Amino acid sequence: VVELEYKIGLEIHTQLTEAGTKLFCGCDSNYRKYKPNTNVCPVCLGLPGALPVPRKRPIILALAVAETFNCKIPESMVFTRKHYFYPDLLKNYQITQYEKGGGMPVCLGGMLKYYDPDLDLWKKVKLRRMNIEEDPGKTEYSEGNILASEFAYVDYNRSGVPLLEVVTEPEIPTPRDARKAVEYLLLTMEYIGAMNPRLEGSFRVDANISVEGGERIEVKNIGSTLDLERALRYEIFRQRKIIEGKGIVERETRHWDPVRGITKSLRSKESEEEYLYFPDPDIPMISTEPLLKEIREKSIITPEKIMEKISRIGINRKMAWSLVTIKACAETFLEAVSIGADPIISSRILAIDYKGHLRKSGMSLYKRENWPDPVALKKISDLIRNKAYTYDEIKYNIIPKLVSDPKMIHITLPEKASPEKLITEVMNEERKAIRDFYQGKKEALDYLVGKVLKKAYGKAMDPKKVRNLLEEFLYKNSNIY
Ligand SMILES: [Zn+2]
Numbered sequence: 001v002v003e004l005e006y007k008i009g010l011e012i013h014t015q016l017t018e019a020g021t022k023l024f025c026g027c028d029s030n031y032r033k034y035k036p037n038t039n040v041c042p043v044c045l046g047l048p049g050a051l052p053v054p055r056k057r058p059i060i061l062a063l064a065v066a067e068t069f070n071c072k073i074p075e076s077m078v079f080t081r082k083h084y085f086y087p088d089l090l091k092n093y094q095i096t097q098y099e100k101g102g103g104m105p106v107c108l109g110g111m112l113k114y115y116d117p118d119l120d121l122w123k124k125v126k127l128r129r130m131n132i133e134e135d136p137g138k139t140e141y142s143e144g145n146i147l148a149s150e151f152a153y154v155d156y157n158r159s160g161v162p163l164l165e166v167v168t169e170p171e172i173p174t175p176r177d178a179r180k181a182v183e184y185l186l187l188t189m190e191y192i193g194a195m196n197p198r199l200e201g202s203f204r205v206d207a208n209i210s211v212e213g214g215e216r217i218e219v220k221n222i223g224s225t226l227d228l229e230r231a232l233r234y235e236i237f238r239q240r241k242i243i244e245g246k247g248i249v250e251r252e253t254r255h256w257d258p259v260r261g262i263t264k265s266l267r268s269k270e271s272e273e274e275y276l277y278f279p280d281p282d283i284p285m286i287s288t289e290p291l292l293k294e295i296r297e298k299s300i301i302t303p304e305k306i307m308e309k310i311s312r313i314g315i316n317r318k319m320a321w322s323l324v325t326i327k328a329c330a331e332t333f334l335e336a337v338s339i340g341a342d343p344i345i346s347s348r349i350l351a352i353d354y355k356g357h358l359r360k361s362g363m364s365l366y367k368r369e370n371w372p373d374p375v376a377l378k379k380i381s382d383l384i385r386n387k388a389y390t391y392d393e394i395k396y397n398i399i400p401k402l403v404s405d406p407k408m409i410h411i412t413l414p415e416k417a418s419p420e421k422l423i424t425e426v427m428n429e430e431r432k433a434i435r436d437f438y439q440g441k442k443e444a445l446d447y448l449v450g451k452v453l454k455k456a457y458g459k460a461m462d463p464k465k466v467r468n469l470l471e472e473f474l475y476k477n478s479n480i481y
Contacts (some may be wrong), residue, residue, distance in 0.1 A: 001238070003348050004211050004212040004243060004244070005169040005206050005211070005212040005241050006171040006210065006211045006212065006236050006239075006240075007172075007209070008170060008172040008173075008174075008175070008178050008207060008208065008209055008232060009128075009167075009168050009169060009171070009172065009207070009423070010166075010167070010168045010172065010178060010181070010182065010204070010205055010206070010208070010210040011104070011165060011166070011167050011168075011199065011206040011207075011208075011230075012148050012164050012165070012166045012167075012168075012182055012185060012203060012204075012205050013161070013164075013203060013204045013205070013206070014165075014166065014186065014189060014195055014197075014202070014203045015029075015056070015135060015163055015195060015199075015202045015203065015263050016058050016061050016161075016162040016163070016164055016194050016200070017029055017030060017148050017161075017163055017194075017195045017197055017199055017355065018194055018195055018196060018202050019055070019057050019058040019061055019162050019194070019203050019378065020045055020057050021055045021057065021058070022055070022058075022134075022160035022161050022162065023044075023052075023055060023058050023095070023132065023157075023160055023161070023162040023413070024043055024044070024052030024053055024054060024055065024132050024134070024160060024283075025043035025052070025055075025160060025235075026041070026054070026093065026125060026162065026233075027039050027040060027043075029058070030199075031157035031158050032060055032083070032157075032199065032200065034157050035146075035156065036061050036153070036155040037155055037156055037157065037158060038157065039157040040156050040157065040159065041333070043154060043160065043223070043332045043443030044156065044160035046090030046091035046364065046453060047446075051282050052095065052136065052203055052282055052283055053282075053480060054079075054283060054286060054371050055162075056215075056291075058132065058162035059132065059286065059291060060075070060166075060291055060294065060295060061162075061192065061193070062132050062162075062164045062194075062196040063107075063131060063288060063292060063295055064129065064194065064295050064300055065105060065106075065130065065164060065166075065188070065189060065192060065194060065293055066106050066110065066130050067108035067292070067295055067296075067300065068188060068192065068269060068300055068302055068475055069110040069112055069113070069127060069128075070110050070111055070265035070307040071106075071107030071108065071109055071110030071127060071129075071130060072107055072108045072109045072110070072137060073106065073107045073288055073292065074104045074105075074107070074108070074288065074386050075287065075288060075289065076104060076285045076286060076287050076288060077097070077104050077105075077106065077285065077286040077288055078102070078103040078104040078279050078285050078286075078444060079095050079096070079097055079279070079280045079283045079350045080095070080096055080097055080098040080101045080103035080277050080279055080280060081092045081093040081095060081096075081273045081276075081278055081279075081280050082095075082096045082101075082133075082277055083096065083275055083276045083277075083279065083413050087139060087152055087204065087252060088136040088137035088138060088139050088156075088159070089137070089159075089283065090137070090156065092131040092158065094133060094136065094310060095133065095134050095135055095152060095280055096131060096133035096134070097131035097132055097133065097163075097284070098131070098277050099129070100277070101277025101278055101279070102277070102279045103277070103279055104279060104285075104316045104434050105129045105131035105132075105277065106129075106131055106164070107129060107130050108129045108132045109126070109127060109129075109141050110126075110127035110130075111124050111125070111126060111127060111139050111146075112125045112126075112127055112136075112166075112168060112184070112185060112210065113180055113184075113304065114179075114180055114181045114183075114184030114185070115178055115184060115239070115303070115304070115307070116177075117318065117319065117321045119252055120318070122216075122304075122319055123177065123180075123181075125168050125169065125171060125172050125177075125337050126168065126171060127165050127167065127168055127169070128168060128169050129156055129164065130164060130165065130166050130167070131164075132162055132163065132164055132165075132167050133162075133165060134159070134160045134162070134163065135159070135160070135161040135162070135163050135164050136159060136162070137154050137155055137156040137157070137158055137159040138154070138155045138156075138157070138158050139152050139153070139154050139155075140152060140153045140154075141431055144238070154273055155435065156177065161387050162187075164194070166185060168181070168249070169227075170208055170210070170448060174195065175228070175229045175230075175232035175233045177228040177231065178227070178228055178232055179225045179228050181262070182205060182225050182227050183344075184303070185447060186203060186225075186304055187303050187324075187325065187327075188303055189325060191298060191302055191303055191306070191327060192301070192302070193467065198366060201223070203229050204220075204221065204222065204223055205223075205224070205225075205449050206218055206219065206220050206221040207219045207222060207228060207231060207232055207235075209232060209235045209236060209439065210239075210250065211240055212234060212243070213243045213249075214239050214242070214243050214248070214249030215249050215250050215251035216251055217239065217249065217251070217252060217253075217254055218252075218253045218254065219231050219232075219235055219253075219254050219255070219256050220253060220254070220255055220256065220266065221234050221255050221256045221452060222256050223258070224258075225362070227256060230258075230261060231256045231263060234263060235254070235263055236263065236264070247332045251331060252266070252267065253265075253266045253267050254386040273302075274371075279331055284351075284381065303324050303325075304336075306324050306330050307320050307321065307324045310323055310324065310330070310333070310334070310347075313337060313343045314343055315343055315344070315347050316345070318374075319347050319348075320347075322351040322352075323347060323350060325356070325385075326364075326365050326366060327366070328365070328366055328368040328370070329350050329351065329355065329365070329371060330351060330365060331368065331473040332346060332368070332372065332374060332377065333346055333350050333351075335374040336374035336378055336381070338374075339374055339375065340378055341374065341377050341378035341379050341381040342381040342382070342384070342385045344445075345380075345381040345384050345385060345391070346378075346381050347376055348391070349377065349381070349394075349395075349399065350371070350372075350377070351374070352370070352417055353395050353399050354372065354399055354402070354403065357403040358370060358398060358403060359400055361403055361404070363403070370403075371406060371408055371411065372402050372408075373406065373407055373408070375409050375481060376408055376409050376411060378481050379409075379411050380394055380398060380402075380411060383411075383413070388417055389413070389460060390462045390464075390465070392459065392462045392463055392464055392465075393416075393460040393462045394460075395480075396400075396460075396461070396462075397414045397459075397460045397461075398411060398414075413460070414459045414460040415459050415460070416460050416461075417455075417456040417460065417461050419452065419456070419466050419469050421467060422452050422456055423452055423469055425475055426448060426451045426455065426477075427450050427473065427477075429451075430447075430448060430451060431448050433448055433451075434458050435450075437474060437475075438478065443471065445474075446473065448470055449463060449467050449470060452458055452470065453466065454465050457478060
């Protein structure tokens with residue numbers, strides 16, 4: 001069976017959560033911490049006579065993202081009004097950028113290069129454009145959805161928060177690539193300091209999918225990268241079934257339901273003319289040249305550059321990527337190496353064991369203060385490098401302490417326990433486990449290793465060494481037990 005081909009294109013709406021202000025007023029871009037309708041002013045409430053004043057920082061951040069992906073940035077930027085009526089849009093128009101409506105977007109073209117860790121490959125998808133626009137307010141229904149609710153609440157705290165919309169060409173090869181590309185875009189924006197993708201609602205994706213023989217379908221309301229992959233798989237399957245059954249896939253907009261894992265028809269697609277786009281007469285044209293100059297003076301840090309830097313230190317790419325995906329972890333690593341920590345040992349501690357402990361303890365991986373002080377990391381790596389302690393001794397005895405107190409600089413070294421003595425003690429106490437071992441129950445050995453480690457509590461001991469000694473002991477003494 002030859003499967004029908006498909007095409008995927010994405011519109012990624014990212015909030016510039018770190019911009020500091022809304023797009024056209026001084027209200028906070030981080031609206032989540034406020035009580036409803038308290039992060040507002042005459043401008044973002046659309047009151048008569050209030051005039052929008054473009055803020056520099058959101059525009060700088062948007063241009064920095066455009067620069068990173070080698071987009072073509074026009075000499076000037078023009079904002080456009082997009083008209084529609086909805087309770088969360090107070091002015092009855094949204095200020096956006098639209099090149100066909102006499103406007104000028106942040107940029108055109110460009111290339112979203114993203115890393116696929118499974119294949120260890122950099123891949124590319126062409127970008128169509130990026131534009132800045134205002135986020136509308138937020139509608140909350142008393143019973144959770146529009147049909148069941150008698151009334152709705154509107155909160156304008158989000159109204160006017162800057163969004164950067166990134167549009168790709170419809171050439172993404174698979175749902176998994178769509179996910180990887182978006183994850184990479186979000187990571188890049190985090191490195192640039194434009195956004196925090198882990199904040200609730202900080203990005204939304206609309207996906208276009210067309211399967212050979214059918215019209216293009218747009219799926220809205222995708223709020224996570226995992227859901228993006230799921231929604232695309234679902235749509236490709238659904239559209240293929242219709243076409244293979246000689247049905248017709250008509251152009252429409254569908255809504256992703258993450259709970260049920262399906263898409264539902266929302267409306268047939270409206271045409272662009274219905275929005276009556278025209279350039280906003282209240283906002284002057286913005287020249288991009290001086291802003292770009294400012295951006296180029298400081299070099300932009302990207303995950304790709306950090307990945308290259310870490311690889312050059314001699315770390316393999318899989319490990320390097322594991323460090324890079326968490327900015328706070330990559331920063332800690334580079335600082336520790338810069339003061340002389342062993343790169344191989346430090347990368348293993350941070351990307352595997354420390355990260356694992358942080359996860360288990362439920363602490364955020366994304367806060368720099370939860371990662372160890374580079375000085376402590378250097379001390380630990382020296383102990384292992386100089387063979388004062390084995391990696392496992394450090395792993396079991398120091399790392400848990402460091403996770404609970406990441407600011408710790410003075411590493412108090414546990415006294416080394418003598419495994420031989422403890423093994424003899426355990427052998428005298430655990431007759432049943434020993435019999436189990438001789439009867440071929442391999443898990444009895446794990447149990448005995450655990451008992452020895454427990455006895456060594458607080459002292460450094462290498463579990464691998466204990467296991468080897470135990471095995472040796474059991475084979476030597478099989479005639480006694
Ligand atoms: Zn405001």
